[in-house]
Every structure is written in structure tokens, then in C-alpha cells.
Amino acid sequence: MQSRVPEQAQDAGERLYHFHGGLNLRHNKAISCDAPLLRAPLPPCLFIPLLQHAGQEARPLVSVGQAVLKGEAIGQFESPCTGYVHAPTSGSVVALAAQAITHPSGMDGLCVVLKPDGVDQWIELKAAPDWASRGTGFLRQRIRDSGIVGLGGAVFPTGLKVDEAKESAIHTLILNGVECEPYISCDEMLMREHPGSVISGALVLQAALGARRTIITIEDQMGAVSQSLGTVIERAGHDSIRVVRVPAVYPEGGEKQLVQVLTGLEIPAGGKPSDLGLVCLNVATAAAVADAVIEGKPLVERLVTISGNGVQHPRNLWARIGTPIASLIDCCGGYSSNAARLILGGPMMGYALASDQNPMVKAANCILVLSDDDIRPAQAEMPCIRCGECARVCPAVLLPQTLHWQIRNELLDDAAGCGLNECIECGCCDFVCPSHIPLVEWFRFGKSEMRSLAAERGRAEIARERFEAREARLERLKHARRQRIEEKKQALLDDAEKKRRIAATLQRVQARGDAARNPLAGTKDDQGPGDPGKP
Amino acid sequence: MSRRFDTGGAPHVPAQGTVGGVMLQVLLALCPGILAYTWFFGFGMLFQILLSALLAVVFEALMLQARRQPLGIYLNDYSAVVTAVLFALCLPPLAPWWIACLGMFFAIVVAKHLYGGLGHNVFNPAMVGYVVVLISFPQALTQWLPPLAIAPEHLGLLDTLSTIFTGQLPPGLDWDTVSQATPLDTIRTSITSGQTVLEARQSAVFGDFGGRGWEWIANWYAVGGLWLMWRRVISWQVPVTMLGSVILLGLAAYLADPGSNPSPLQHVFSGALVLGAFFIATDPVSGCTSTRGRLIFGTGVGLITLIIRRWGGYPDGVAFAVLMMNMAAPLIDRYTRPRIYGQ
Numbered sequence: 001m002q003s004r005v006p007e008q009a010q011d012a013g014e015r016l017y018h019f020h021g022g023l024n025l026r027h028n029k030a031i032s033c034d035a036p037l038l039r040a041p042l043p044p045c046l047f048i049p050l051l052q053h054a055g056q057e058a059r060p061l062v063s064v065g066q067a068v069l070k071g072e073a074i075g076q077f078e079s080p081c082t083g084y085v086h087a088p089t090s091g092s093v094v095a096l097a098a099q100a101i102t103h104p105s106g107m108d109g110l111c112v113v114l115k116p117d118g119v120d121q122w123i124e125l126k127a128a129p130d131w132a133s134r135g136t137g138f139l140r141q142r143i144r145d146s147g148i149v150g151l152g153g154a155v156f157p158t159g160l161k162v163d164e165a166k167e168s169a170i171h172t173l174i175l176n177g178v179e180c181e182p183y184i185s186c187d188e189m190l191m192r193e194h195p196g197s198v199i200s201g202a203l204v205l206q207a208a209l210g211a212r213r214t215i216i217t218i219e220d221q222m223g224a225v226s227q228s229l230g231t232v233i234e235r236a237g238h239d240s241i242r243v244v245r246v247p248a249v250y251p252e253g254g255e256k257q258l259v260q261v262l263t264g265l266e267i268p269a270g271g272k273p274s275d276l277g278l279v280c281l282n283v284a285t286a287a288a289v290a291d292a293v294i295e296g297k298p299l300v301e302r303l304v305t306i307s308g309n310g311v312q313h314p315r316n317l318w319a320r321i322g323t324p325i326a327s328l329i330d331c332c333g334g335y336s337s338n339a340a341r342l343i344l345g346g347p348m349m350g351y352a353l354a355s356d357q358n359p360m361v362k363a364a365n366c367i368l369v370l371s372d373d374d375i376r377p378a379q380a381e382m383p384c385i386r387c388g389e390c391a392r393v394c395p396a397v398l399l400p401q402t403l404h405w406q407i408r409n410e411l412l413d414d415a416a417g418c419g420l421n422e423c424i425e426c427g428c429c430d431f432v433c434p435s436h437i438p439l440v441e442w443f444r445f446g447k448s449e450m451r452s453l454a455a456e457r458g459r460a461e462i463a464r465e466r467f468e469a470r471e472a473r474l475e476r477l478k479h480a481r482r483q484r485i486e487e488k489k490q491a492l493l494d495d496a497e498k499k500r501r502i503a504a505t506l507q508r509v510q511a512r513g514d515a516a517r518n519p520l521a522g523t524k525d526d527q528g529p530g531d532p533g534k535p
Numbered sequence: 536m537s538r539r540f541d542t543g544g545a546p547h548v549p550a551q552g553t554v555g556g557v558m559l560q561v562l563l564a565l566c567p568g569i570l571a572y573t574w575f576f577g578f579g580m581l582f583q584i585l586l587s588a589l590l591a592v593v594f595e596a597l598m599l600q601a602r603r604q605p606l607g608i609y610l611n612d613y614s615a616v617v618t619a620v621l622f623a624l625c626l627p628p629l630a631p632w633w634i635a636c637l638g639m640f641f642a643i644v645v646a647k648h649l650y651g652g653l654g655h656n657v658f659n660p661a662m663v664g665y666v667v668v669l670i671s672f673p674q675a676l677t678q679w680l681p682p683l684a685i686a687p688e689h690l691g692l693l694d695t696l697s698t699i700f701t702g703q704l705p706p707g708l709d710w711d712t713v714s715q716a717t718p719l720d721t722i723r724t725s726i727t728s729g730q731t732v733l734e735a736r737q738s739a740v741f742g743d744f745g746g747r748g749w750e751w752i753a754n755w756y757a758v759g760g761l762w763l764m765w766r767r768v769i770s771w772q773v774p775v776t777m778l779g780s781v782i783l784l785g786l787a788a789y790l791a792d793p794g795s796n797p798s799p800l801q802h803v804f805s806g807a808l809v810l811g812a813f814f815i816a817t818d819p820v821s822g823c824t825s826t827r828g829r830l831i832f833g834t835g836v837g838l839i840t841l842i843i844r845r846w847g848g849y850p851d852g853v854a855f856a857v858l859m860m861n862m863a864a865p866l867i868d869r870y871t872r873p874r875i876y877g878q
Contacts, residue, residue: 020876106542182548256876269877326537335538342540343547352542376549380608383654385554388770388824396876401824402868419875427546434552435654441544 009263009276012172013215013244017264019257021393022249023428025348027221029185032307035315037193039301040331046088046114046322047359049101050075053155057110058085060096067092069123071298074112082157083144087114088300088320090121102325102344102358104351111359114322125296131204139208139293146292147299147362152176152187152253152282153345155363158289161279162208168274173211174262175202177218177225177283178246180253181346184366186303187283188222189316194287195228201286202241204293209279213240216283217258219248250348251426255280257395269422284365302362306332310339310369319360325367326356338371347374348427382435390429390439396422400429400439407446412453420446554653558613560768564759565620565814571755572624575682575748578695579628584620586632586699590639591619598648614653618642621661621815625807625854626668627679629695629713631702634675638664658861659821662854669854681715682748685739688713718746718805719850722797731794732801745804753809760813769817772826776833777812777840778803784841796845808840811853821861827871828864835860 051057058075061084062068068087075085094115101109128134128142144159175198179187191198202214218225222245229243246252246261256267259278267273273280284303291297300321307314312333319328325342329335343350344364390400398419406415420443429439572580595615599606622638642664650656669676683689690698690713694705704713716724718740725735742750763769785799803809816822816836823832836856843852 260876266877269875271877340541341543341547343545345545347548348546350545350547352544352547353540354542355537355539357537370547374549375543375547380605382554382608382612383652385557385614385654385820386822386824387557387819388829389767391824391826391873392770397873398875399825399872402872418872419878422875422877425545430546430550431548432551434550434554434557436550436553438544440546444544 009265009278010171012174012262012278013217013242016246017261019252019260019395020397021395021428022251022257023393023431025182025250027248028182028307029179029188032183032185032305032314032316033189035313037189037303037316037318038331039318040320040323040328042089042116042118042120042320043323043327044115045094045324046116046320047099047111047324048074048085048088048114048322049109049111049359049361050085051101051103051109052085052321052362053082053149053157055079055082060110060112062093062112064093064095068114069121071123071125071300083147083159084298085112086147086298086300088322089114089116090119091116100355100358102353102361102364106354111322122297127296128294131293132207136208136210139204142293143208143289145298146288148285148288148292149299149362150282151284151288151302151362151365153363153365158281158285161281162205164272165209165274165279169277170209170211170274170279171213171277173202173206173209173214174258174273174278174280175214175216175283175286176253176255176258176280177216177222178248178253178258179219180248180250181348181350181366183307183368184305184346185307186305186316186365188225190284190287190303191218191222191225192228195232197287197290198229198283199232199236199238199241200294201288201290203238204289205281205286206240211279213242215262216241216243217246217262218243220245221248251395251424251428254395254424254426256424299362302364304328304360304364305366307366308369309371309374310336310341312336319364321360321362323360324356325353325358325360328360328367329356329369335369336371338373339369340372341370341375343368343370348431349425376436379436381437384435384437387434389432389434393428393432395426395428396424398423400443403446404437404439404442407442407449412446412450415446416450420450423447554612554614557768558617560763560766561617561814562613562620564763564768565624565756567759568752568756568810569620569624571752575684575752576628576680577683577690578692579680579690579699580623582696582699583623583626583628583630583635587619587623587635587639588616590635591615591643594639594643598644598652602648602652604652609653612653615643618647618661618664622664624810625661625665627676629678629680629690629698630675632700634668634672637671638668640664641667654820656820659815659818659857662815662857666854666858669849677720678710678714679717679720680713681740685747686715715740717850718749718801719844722801723850726795732797733793744800749806750804753804756809756813760809763813769813770826770829772829773817773822773833773836774812776830777816777837778808780834780837781808781841784838788845802841802844806844806851807853811836811840811857815853816857816860821864823864823867823871825868825871825873827873828867831867831871832860832864835863
């Protein structure tokens with residue numbers, strides 16, 4: 001059984017499988033696909049967050065007043081795998097200030113505030129058209145140093161992913177071009193307009209990972225994409241790259257679901273696709289890798305979809321990291337009169353932003369402005385009627401209504417036993433719930449409660465260990481002291497014994513002497529107590 | 536230049552349905568069956584439904600008031616009306632008015648609100664109400680009407696109304712001429728008196744494959760039920776396993792001894808089996824939620840119904856079977872959790 005698994009994984013994409021549940025959502029993608037790609041103009045000021053993915057904030061490498069060139073490193077992460085933050089244009093640093101950083105929590109963070117000089121002057125680019133002969137070490141180094149993260153929205157450092165995959169035998173690279181969330185079309189536009197970058201990125205990544213082949217997955221209805229990718233692949237004769245069209249079911253773009261669709265296998269709980277010899281990366285990430293490795297350009301801009309009924313002219317833009325969202329909206333004709341909610345990401349999993357002064361970040365694949373009619377009205381939550389629709393659509397095969405009940409009743413261990421941590425927060429259950437229970441919010445709450453509970457238990461465990469260690473140490477000391485006393489006693493006893501024996505010998509010697517001198521006396525003395533027999 | 540927005544948790548798009556919407560679809564799906572019932576058995580059932588629904592809404596409102604729950608939201612979910620209609624469909628069309636009062640009191644006040652209201656009841660409220668009146672007043676619950684086609688006397692609209700509210704038949708009629716045993720009753724009494732099922736089937740209360748009239752009402756219930764299934768308001772597991780288990784086991788018994796066991800079709804098309812399979816046992820609140828759990832639940836209801844029909848003290852057993860499986864549902868759910876992705 002165990003040996004069959006990798007074999008099936010090696011056939012990834014040969015036939016398509018199903019995943020449990022999911023939804024057929026209205027795509028709403030066409031509205032942003034008509035307008036041609038455009039590079040957003042330079043704003044008066046860029047706010048580049050030093051924290052754009054999980055982990056620690058980067059350490060700023062620049063000081064106020066310093067002039068920087070486009071692509072210059074302005075922040076460095078402590079972890080070597082996560083690399084640098086780069087200046088998105090040339091200009092001067094006007095401040096290092098805490099401000100909104102487009103974080104899901106809405107928190108503030110340190111930003112490098114950059115005033116563009118309008119020249120947009122690159123640093124000296126170290127192009128490497130001969131990358132194929134440079135070895136995997138060079139490729140990995142370039143990927144790490146160029147600040148590349150997963151551009152599908154999860155922003156996991158790509159360098160780290162590539163380095164980690166080194167441990168497993170990777171046979172297939174999966175490039176994810178399945179944008180299953182409604183409205184988002186930036187990957188579709190990228191593949192349609194720049195298929196060459198995606199293919200080059202695939203080749204570089206394939207080499208860096210030591211993979212034999214690449215599968216580019218796209219949605220069924222992306223006919224134009226299939227054509228443009230196919231043309232490039234055919235012209236260059238890359239027979240290691242295949243384009244696979246999969247039916248668009250939300251949340252098929254999720255890594256776990258995509259792997260299941262392509263292989264029929266599930267990523268083991270707590271595991272990674274690399275356990276099956278697979279690595280999943282977003283197509284935009286691949287294009288960024290191509291730019292970084294071949295042209296030497298670090299990640300300073302990305303394609304972003306500006307869409308929704310709250311925007312006048314939805315379209316896709318090349319936007320520099322750090323551009324305030326307001327200026328990107330202006331670039332699309334501004335808000336329409338009924339704009340009601342600003343979302344980073346899609347309508348199912350994106351997070352609402354409180355202000356359009358938040359800067360563009362690497363995670364932003366879509367900036368969605370929904371109108372009043374599109375968002376869920378504030379409505380009373382009804383009790384769960386156990387209809388089971390949530391379980392039917394759950395791609396992780398969980399029982400959301402059971403988890404909801406467990407979290408509400410603070411049965412966190414039970415919820416953990418029922419797989420709360422396997423929830424991918426796709427929102428399918430929320431969408432179908434007739435009682436309008438905010439299930440995903442409950443699950444996020446439950447997960448954070450579980451984390452704090454685990455931390456608390458960890459602290460209690462440490463305290464217990466400390467207490468036990470102290471008890472053991474005291475016991476050891478007590479024991480040692482007792483032993484010392486014993487030894488001393490023994491030594492004293494030995495001393496007394498020695499003295500007694502010496503005295504006895506002396507006595508005997510004396511007695512013998514006496515006897516020699518006086519043979520009549522001493523018979524009685526010879527029978528002295530315990531003659532040890534040896535002098 | 537800067538603009539602020541209200542925030543909210545994902546998903547941001549409106550949810551698909553509402554509880555009220557689900558219940559309304561159930562009511563709509565019951566309509567063909569109710570019309571067929573009226574066609575075959577007269578106006579009695581319409582009055583029972585209206586009376587029960589009215590009482591259910593009144594009890595629901597009173598209990599919501601007492602429990603300090605918002606009236607508007609909960610009355611709009613139509614769950615009380617669904618309970619009332621299902622309860623009424625179990626009654627004989629001429630059952631006296633206080634039967635509905637008592638049944639609805641136990642259904643809405645006791646079985647539903649004393650257990651915590653919508654979504655918290657352990658037992659199917661309609662079946663609790665029905666079983667209470669069935670056990671307490673067996674006499675009133677056995678006065679069934681024959682189909683109009685074979686009835687010696689027809690009651691008009693006003694006569695029906697006055698019979699329900701006064702308990703007295705119009706002058707010149709007595710219960711012996713107006714009422715008649717149901718097909719299931721007929722089979723039961725004839726088997727106990729030593730007749731075979733085939734002999735019993737000579738009675739006019741039997742139709743082509745089930746009870747006369749009943750078989751067509753059942754068909755119309757099934758049409759509504761299939762529509763609900765197509766609309767994904769109910770899942771296929773419970774109806775299929777419930778009807779399937781009755782058909783399979785009924786067929787086995789029939790083949791083994793056709794003299795004392797009615798054919799499986801007779802089982803399916805008489806009594807409350809089809810109504811139960813599509814509308815009662817599929818109640819999500821008191822049933823199982825997992826897929827495998829629903830398979831077990833439906834099979835259980837089917838088997839217990841058959842056992843009660845064959846050996847129990849009542850001619851039909853759907854209500855008891857549903858309540859018994861309601862008791863088992865939490866345990867079944869506990870042991871039929873699906874395998875989680877990756878585990």
C-alpha cells in the first residue's frame with residue numbers, strides 16, 4: 001500500500017479526480033478581463049511594509065534621507081531563507097514609520113516611506129541568461145535573495161519552500177493557475193498576456209527542485225490561456241511541461257484540493273505536498289522567479305485584480321508594492337456610488353480593510369470593492385437546524401455543525417479531535433448555512449483559543465517540570481548530605497576501630513614482652529578479646 | 536482622499552438560503568399530497584391542517600414570548616407550520632378539534648420549546664404530538680373515513696366543520712356508517728381472525744397496489760419529496776433506505792409466507808410510510824447528520840415500522856419508529872463521523 005502511493009502521485013494529472021464538497025460559484029471574472037494590462041502610475045509616496053508574511057518583521061537597511069534605487073534591498077529578514085525587502089522604485093526614504101500594513105488583523109507595522117524621484121532607475125541588474133548552467137545552489141540563492149513569496153495569497157517564502165523540498169525526492173512541480181475565487185483574474189491575465197514568463201519560471205523552478213516535469217493547472221473556462229501557454233510550450237519544445245484543465249469548483253485552487261484532483265491522493269495530516277513528491281506554486285510566483293533568476297529583478301511589483309461592483313472600471317494592474325490602495329482605485333476610475341466594502345483577496349476568503357490608505361502588499365492578488373447589494377446583510381443568526389449542508393460542501397470532510405457546537409460549548413479538545421485544525425477556512429459552510437451562522441469566524445476563534453490553550457498548557461508543563469526538577473535536586477542534595485554523614489560516621493568508626501586494634505596489638509606485644517620477662521604471668525592476657533590474627 | 540470602510544468577516548457574499556426558505560419549500564412540496572388527500576377523502580383534512588397550523592402559531596408565539604425570544608424572526612421561519620401540517624396529516628379527517636389542541640400543545644410547547652426551541656428538540660415535534668394523542672385517545676384516532684368513491688355517505692363542507700367542532704355527526708348518521716377501517720387495520724384484523732392477506736385484500740378499501748386512495752396520495756407525497764431532493768432540501772439517504780428496507784424485508788416476508796404477510800407494495804402504499812420517508816424521518820433537527828448516519832437512520836425507521844406493523848399493538852408504526860430512531864440519532868452520529876481529509 002505504502003509503496004503504491006508515490007506511484008500514483010507520479011501519474012499526477014493523467015486523470016482527474018474529485019474532492020469532497022465544494023461549491024459552484026458565479027465567477028464574475030469577465031468584468032476585469034476586458035481591459036488591457038496597465039502599469040499603475042507612481043504615487044506621491046510608497047509605504048513599503050517590512051512585514052509581508054508570517055514571521056518576524058524585516059530589519060530596515062536604510063535610514064531616513066537615504067537615496068535608493070529600484071530593486072535595492074531596504075530590509076533584511078533574520079531568517080536567511082526569507083531574504084530581503086526591496087525598493088519598488090528609485091527615490092529617497094522620507095520616514096520609517098508605523099502605519100497600516102494591510103494585515104488581516106488590521107494591525108500597524110513598520111513601513112519604509114519612499115518618495116519616488118520619478119526616474120524609476122533600477123540598480124545594476126545581474127542578469128543570468130545562462131542560468132541553466134549555473135547549478136541549483138545559484139538558483140536557490142537567487143530565489144531566496146529576491147524576496148519571492150507565494151503570490152497566490154498565502155505568501156509563504158518561496159526560498160524556504162524550495163529549500164525544504166530538497167529533503168524529499170520531488171518529481172513533479174504543480175503550477176497553480178486555478179483561481180477558484182470569484183472576481184480574481186490576475187493569474188488568468190498573466191498566463192494569457194505573459195505565458196513566456198510563466199514557462200521560463202517553470203523551467204527554472206523545475207531545475208531548482210530537481211523535478212522531472214511541470215503541470216500547469218488552469219480552469220476549464222480559460223480557453224485563451226490554454227492556447228497562449230500551449231503556443232509557447234510548443235514553439236520552445238518543452239515536453240516536460242503540460243497544461244491540465246480542471247473543472248472550476250471552489251475551492252479547487254487550495255493546495256490540498258488541487259493535489260487531490262490531480263492525483264486522487266490526500267496530503268497526509270500535518271504533511272506537505274512534498275511528502276508525495278510534489279511541490280505546488282502559484283503561476284505568478286513562477287513568473288516572479290523567472291524575472292528574479294534570469295533578469296536579476298527582485299520582486300517589487302505584481303499583477304493585481306481591481307474588481308467588484310464598487311469600482312468604476314474593473315481591470316488588472318501591475319502595481320508596485322507599497323502603492324496606497326486608494327491610488328490603485330483611482331487608476332480604475334474611482335469608486336462607484338454604492339461601494340460598501342474594501343476587501344483584500346476574494347469574496348470568500350479575503351479580509352476586509354478599514355481604510356484604502358493600506359498599501360499594496362505581495363499577498364494582494366485582488367482588491368475587491370463590493371457594493372451594498374453584494375455583501376451579506378447584517379441579519380439575525382438562527383439556531384442550527386442540523387441540515388448537514390455544511391458537511392456536504394466541506395472540502396476537508398469535517399462536520400462544521402458539530403465543530404460549531406463544540407467551540408460554543410468550549411469543548412476545544414473535542415473540536416481538535418474532530419479536526420478543527422484541518423479547516424482551511426474556505427467559507428463553503430458559511431455560504432450554504434440557512435441559519436446564517438458565521439461558522440468560519442467561530443472556527444478562527446476556536447483555533448486561536450486552542451493556540452492559547454496549548455500555550456497555557458505548555459507553560460503549565462514547564463512549571464511542572466521545573467517543580468519536579470527542583471524536588472529531584474533537593475532530594476539529591478538531601479541524599480548526598482546523608483551519604484556524607486554516613487561516610488564520616490564510618491570513617492570515625494574506622495578511626496576508633498583502628499585505634500582499638502593498635503591498642504590491642506600494643507597490648508599484646510607488651511604482654512608478650514612482659515611474659516618473656518615474667519613467664520609466670522600473662523596466661524590470662526593471652527586470651528584477650530578478638531585477636532585479628534594479623535599484626 | 537482617504538476613505539474608510541466597514542469591515543466584516545469572510546465570506547463576504549450573502550448566504551444561499553434561509554431557514555424560512557427551507558420550511559416554505561417543505562410546505563410547497565406537501566401541497567400535491569394534501570390536494571390528493573382532499574380529492575379522495577373530502578374537506579376534513581383541510582380543516583385539520585388549518586386548525587393545527589393556527590394553534591401551532593399561537594403556541595409558538597406564546598412560548599417565544601415566555602422565553603423572551605424575538606417573535607418576528609422565529610415566526611417567519613415557518614417551522615411551527617411545518618410541524619402542524621405533518622401532525623394534521625396523521626389525523627383522521629374528522630378528528631375532534633381538541634385532538635389538534637392537545638397534539639399541538641405537546642408538539643410545540645413540550646417537544647419543541649421546553650427542549651430549547653428550534654434546532655434543539657431531540658424528538659420530532661409532530662410525531663411527539665401525534666403519539667401523545669394516539670396513545671391517550673385511541674378511540675378518536677381510529678375513526679377513519681373511506682375514500683369518497685366507496686363511501687356510503689358524503690359529508691359536505693359545513694357538516695364536516697360541525698362534526699370536527701361538535702364531535703357530533705349530522706342527524707341520521709352514525710360513526711359505523713361513516714367511518715371504515717383503514718387498509719392496514721383491515722389486514723391486521725383479518726390476519727388475527729385467521730384470514731389470509733389475499734382474502735383480506737378482497738375488501739373495497741384496497742386499490743391496485745396499496746390502499747384505495749392512499750396509494751395515490753402516497754404517489755403525490757413522493758412527487759413532492761423528489762422535488763425536495765432535487766432542490767437539495769432533503770438528502771436521498773433517509774427516504775431511499777427507509778423505503779428500501781421496507782421493500783426488501785417486506786418482500787422476503789411476502790415470499791416466505793404470502794398468506795400472512797402483505798406484499799411490499801401494500802406496505803409502501805398504505806399508512807404513513809411515504810409521507811414519513813420524505814417528510815418526517817428527514818427532519819434534520821432530530822435525525823442524523825452524517826451520510827452514513829442517515830443510511831442507518833432510514834434503515835432503522837423502515838425496519839421498526841415493519842416490526843410494529845407485523846407484531847406491534849398498532850396498525851402503523853412510522854411515528855413510533857421515527858421517535859425511537861430520534862433517540863438513537865446522537866449515538867449514531869457519534870460513531871459515523873466521516874474520515875477527515877488527510878487523516
